[in-house]
Structures are given as C-alpha cells and as structure tokens.
Amino acid sequence: MPWVQLHIQSDREHAELLEELLLEAGAEAVSMEDSEDTPLYEPERGTTPLWDSTRVTGLFQGEADLESVRSQVSEAWHAATQTHLESIETELLEDREWERAWMDDFRPERFGDRLWICPSWQEPPDPEAVNLVLDPGLAFGSGTHPTTRLCLEWLDQADVRGLDLIDYGCGSGILGLAALKLGARHMVGVDNDPQALDASRDNAQRNGISDEALDLYLPEEQPSQDCSLMLANILAQPLLSLAPTLAAQVRPGGRIVLSGILSTQANSISDRYARWFSMESPTEQEGWVCITGTRYTD
Ligand SMILES: C[S@@+](CC[C@H](N)C(=O)[O-])C[C@H]1O[C@@H](n2cnc3c(N)ncnc32)[C@H](O)[C@@H]1O
Structure with a gap:
C-alpha cells in the first residue's frame, strides 16, 4: 500500500502544535527532523525535540483524502495562531517493507x-x-x-x-x-x-x-x-x-x-x-x- 507524507516547516514553539494537528487529522505517525543536519526519527514517547528549525512530517495512508487533511490542518492552525500556514509539502512514498x-x-x-x-x-x-x-x-x-x-x-x-x-x-x-x-x-x-x-x-x-x-x-x-x-x-x-x-x-x-x-x-x-x-x-x-x-x- 502506498503512503503519503505531509511535511510542514516549523519553528521550535510550534512543532508540538503541528504534531497534534496532524494526529487529529488522521496521521498514522508524526516525526520531526532538524532542518539543519539531524536525521529524521520518531520522537520517543513523551519527549519532543526542540530544534530552532524543525520539519514536522505526518504519515498518512495512500487513500487518505489529502485535500481535506490539508484544509483541516490549515484551519486548525489558523484558529490556534491567527496566522496562515506557509506551505504543506506532499511526498508519495514507495511501498516500504517495514510498513504493510x-x-x-x-x-x-x-x-x-x-x-x-x-x-x-x-x-x-x-x-x-x-x-x-x-x-x-x-x-x-x-x-x-x-x-x-x-x-x-x-x-x-x-x-x-x-x-x-x-x-x-x-x-x-x-x-x-x-x-x-x-x-x-x-x-x-x-x-x-x-x-x-x-x-x-x-x-x-x-x-x-x-x-x-x-x-x-x-x-x-x-x-x-x-x-x-x-x-x-x-x-x-x-x-x-x-x-x-x-x-x-x-x-x-x-x-x-x-x-x-x-x-x-x-x-x-x-x-x-x-x-x-x-x-x-x-x-x-x-x-x-x-x-x-x-x-x-x-
Ligand atoms: C529486522 S527487524 C526483525 C523483526 C523480527 N525479529 C524478524 O526476525 O523478522 C528488527 C527489529 O529490531 C528492532 N530494533 C532495532 N534496533 C533495536 C535496538 N537497538 N533495541 C531493540 N530493538 C531494536 C526494530 O524495531 C525491529 O522491530
């Protein structure tokens, strides 16, 4: 089954909020990446990395309705911060062995x-x-x-x-x-x-x-x-x-x-x-x- 990742660029204050919004919108997993040089990983339970510039990534099943995910995340973001999300990047993943x-x-x-x-x-x-x-x-x-x-x-x-x-x-x-x-x-x-x-x-x-x-x-x-x-x-x-x-x-x-x-x-x-x-x-x-x-x- 193909999977899709949504990447959102964030600063350290807002990374956790984005994580929450992505999970609410149905992400199977959320990971964070230091935009500088630290590799992608899934945060340990109960911990959140705090880099100045963080890329927050939500993993969704291929058949997810991405348009509705995007608008749900954007609207919730706007409600919480009174600002607009600058960009949500989409990446289609090849089938991966460690998933299904x-x-x-x-x-x-x-x-x-x-x-x-x-x-x-x-x-x-x-x-x-x-x-x-x-x-x-x-x-x-x-x-x-x-x-x-x-x-x-x-x-x-x-x-x-x-x-x-x-x-x-x-x-x-x-x-x-x-x-x-x-x-x-x-x-x-x-x-x-x-x-x-x-x-x-x-x-x-x-x-x-x-x-x-x-x-x-x-x-x-x-x-x-x-x-x-x-x-x-x-x-x-x-x-x-x-x-x-x-x-x-x-x-x-x-x-x-x-x-x-x-x-x-x-x-x-x-x-x-x-x-x-x-x-x-x-x-x-x-x-x-x-x-x-x-x-x-x-
Ligand atoms: C290649 S899979 C093997 C799964 C299964 N035992 C098999 O033989 O098919 C490796 C497993 O090791 C776990 N793993 C990787 N590094 C580990 C570590 N340092 N400590 C404990 N588990 C680890 C991974 O989460 C993954 O489930």
Missing part, C-alpha cells in the same frame, strides 16, 4: 520441515504442521525477508524444547513465537518500537500462547535476566554495539542466533562475538547471513 507492503507477498510458507508461518487471514494449508498464525501489523517480521527466513529455518532444525529464549528486536514476535510453537518454554521479547511489542502480544494471543510464557519489554525496561537461546535479527551496526549486552544475557553453553547481517559484514560480527561465543560458519541467502554461536562455559 509485505501483505501482498505474505502467503502461508513452510520453513524447514515442520514450521509454517501463515497469515492470520488465511487457513493454514497443513493443520497438522507446526503453524504460527501471524499478523505483523506495523511491525517487521512476516518471514518474507531473508534475514527472518534464515532464523526460522535454523529454529526448525534446532531442538528448542524446554528452552527459555530472548528475542531481541522481536518485531512481530515471529522468531520467539515460532520457537514457542516448536516447544520452547518461555520467551522474552525486546524491541525499541512499542508497536512491535503490541504486535508480538497480539500474535501470541492469536496463537493461544499463555501470558505466563511471554514477557515483552522496551530495552530500557528489561530487567536483568539471562536465557539459553538468544535470537537477534537486527542490523549489523546495532549488533556490534549491543554485543556486550546480548552476550551478558546468554548463559554458559547457551546459543546465540544473529541475523540482519550482509555477507560482507559477517567477519566483523563473528570477530566481535568471538570474545564470548564459539562462532560457527554463517549460512547465507540472497546476500544476507545468519551467524550462530555457543557461549563459552568458563
């Missing part, structure tokens, strides 16, 4: 011998298989991306029965929930995107997974804990900086599964984690790799 673009490609798919990921709006083709029924919502993780697929195929051939695991960067919850379906005992999902935690919770319920089998945290709220299996499909850069954090959460003898890594980045990831783990050779699909390791026991 995956839906077109998302069909029931088998990973390895036993595991199927099935969209929640279709019947599982093999009711006897290990089926994870999934709606990723706005979170990443439907299994169509090679980084997810590599992890799912690893899980299918592993014996995860009885394990407690952490799915770091859980997105839709796909990896950790698949592990639970394959017999793991408990999952901790961690993600810095609150929408991912919501999607993981919904997907757990969809699959009849009990509340006791699942805990979900933002990284800063995660209690100190460890596990026997760490799954982390994030990009290489966060994996490099998170290495001590992730390593500290894996018990001696426990396994780590790292993905989201381009094949050209494999060596630097293996080298970094080799301090704590005996690292194995990467598996590769379409230029992406998954690297596993076993935590040293001493």
